């Protein structure tokens with residue numbers, strides 16, 4: 001049985017993330033979407049909110065489980081028995097960072113393989129940060145995120161929380 005971990009901050013989960021998770025879930029027996037609790041960036045949603053938004057968005061996939069973690073990704077991967085780390089690669093910007101991270105992870109955990117999925121064409125320029133920015137300015141992002149996320153963003157920014 002091949003277990004894979006798709007780690008990230010998912011602040012919030014977008015259709016680009018869902019697309020990668022869906023494609024990975026067809027290849028691996030079990031996919032954990034691991035949400036990193038405390039990334040070194042300003043967050044819009046708490047860890048509980050990010051987990052709950054991702055859980056609802058991915059609820060139709062039987063072999064996907066959404067969890068949260070802190071500390072080293074490779075240590076979390078080991079604790080859940082994952083042999084594979086799933087990452088998404090967009091055309092501009094992701095490659096160098098993913099490559100550096102993969103080399104570092106290989107040093108820390110030689111048994112863990114990184115598998116990168118090419119971002120689908122329609123999501124190449126989609127990031128959680130651009131979603132947050134456009135949404136905070138009142139733009140309509142509903143075709144780029146799951147419906148529950150669109151609602152959560154609208155509520156978050158309309159109340160100015």
Ligand code: ADP
Nearest residue numbers: 007008009010016087088089119123126127128
């Ligand atoms: P972001 O980079 O959007 O802030 P995360 O840190 O949550 O998101 O990213 C988790 C993983 O998902 C990374 O491997 C990232 O490259 C990938 N990813 C993010 N957005 C997309 C997208 N639109 N298409 C494919 N992969 C993506």
